[in-house]
Amino acid sequence: MQKQRARTAPAVKTPAGKAPARKRRRLQRAEREQMIVKGAIRFFAEHGFKGQTRELARRLGITQPLLYRYFPNKNALIERVYEEVFVARWNPEWETWIADRTQPLHARLVRFYQDYTRNILNYEWIRLFLFSGLEGLEINRRYLRFMRDRIWSKVIAEIRFENGRPSLEEEPASETEIELVWAVIASIFYIGVRRWVFGLPVPEDLDAIIEDKVKGFLEGAPAAMAAPAKSANAPRVRPRDL
């Protein structure tokens, strides 16, 4: 709670020719909005969500209050950024591809992983995802849950099917299985972290890397999954502090 000082109408009077008077460019509402969102995505990916609205406006070449004509507050703009990057870029066909049993599993997975990689392996996605994770934001958890429910479970189901093992309804996914499926994306994600967080050089031919990973995955995973999970049900401890 903070006391609201009674706002006395300030009676603005332009001091007749003083400020540099920026040339005012008038855009269609939808067009300007899109421009703001696009700029905000880049801006927040660079500076995190604590980046300042004034600085964002400056980079967009507009005044800061204009942002508030398009979004009620800063948080609404941030929400929109998430929507645009994590939700709108989600390809619903991924689930279809993975489950399409007219194709060999290897081909399905390579197709999915390659397309998914194109989706997330860019400056904006990687950094925004990290920022949202570091702040413990709900969007981040939601995305990870979604990924697990929609993608990983399907991948596991298909591998089980391929190897004549029980369905997920009969036997829920083990930690080992989830772990193995995670590992593929993890290594791809980490390429992005190295590139856009640590500024390190990264390998060139992503498609080839993904094909390698999927190959290794399909060679090793089924056996590991079928095994009675030597450490899968072992207690999970915390390495150190907390």
Added chain:
Amino acid sequence: MQKQRARTAPAVKTPAGKAPARKRRRLQRAEREQMIVKGAIRFFAEHGFKGQTRELARRLGITQPLLYRYFPNKNALIERVYEEVFVARWNPEWETWIADRTQPLHARLVRFYQDYTRNILNYEWIRLFLFSGLEGLEINRRYLRFMRDRIWSKVIAEIRFENGRPSLEEEPASETEIELVWAVIASIFYIGVRRWVFGLPVPEDLDAIIEDKVKGFLEGAPAAMAAPAKSANAPRVRPRDL
């Protein structure tokens, strides 16, 4: 440049019994300093370096100006946090262990990687390292350079020696070699990211995982390194946007 208003001495007069008057606990200078540093490490690991000094002070149970009796400004405190986490925790023996040819290479590497993992796989290190990377801070780059020069190069040198290949003086480390050495730590680091950034469960037995990774590394790396680097000298492109 910002104009400095001439500070008129405000002649503070305590309003004789008004504030809740916190019980003042007086510590030795060194003791208080250590307490502040320790609290700051945790605090900045949670909130990033944009976390506010007032909030930090509140969590320490002290007043905010007291911080400025120990550090000239916020940045000095941040520098100290880095010093404490990234520099002071560096174990100079690591380099010795790796190069100690009285021991088998496998044992040396397992010993190093396990100890190094204990060093970095904790809430504070992982998150502070990410925050510093996201902000593009010099400490981050410096650490990575240091790691490459002091550790990776030695690991590569030892593997070369083990396999009767030319020394690093005769033939500088290839991208492939660096890539392979990186991969081991990368997968360990990523366990920390999953745990302390994304809040996901992680495998329990780190020592076993590391032993596996080192084993895999020593089985695969020498051959891959010796190969004429099929993609090592290939141009490195950027996946998408920038």
Added chain:
DNA sequence: CAATCTAATAATCACTTGATAACTTAGCTC
């Protein structure tokens, strides 16, 4: 080309936030 609509700006508010200066007092010394 004047009327009208609304995108865009200028001015400013209320609160935040790193930092400083003046004042207070815990606790040690003799």
Added chain:
DNA sequence: GAGCTAAGTTATCAAGTGATTATTAGATTG
């Protein structure tokens, strides 16, 4: 236990920062 030293607090500054209000002006319409 008076006096002193320095650890700690109170009050406050000035620039920063999200948000609001009143005004200006670019484009479209008839």
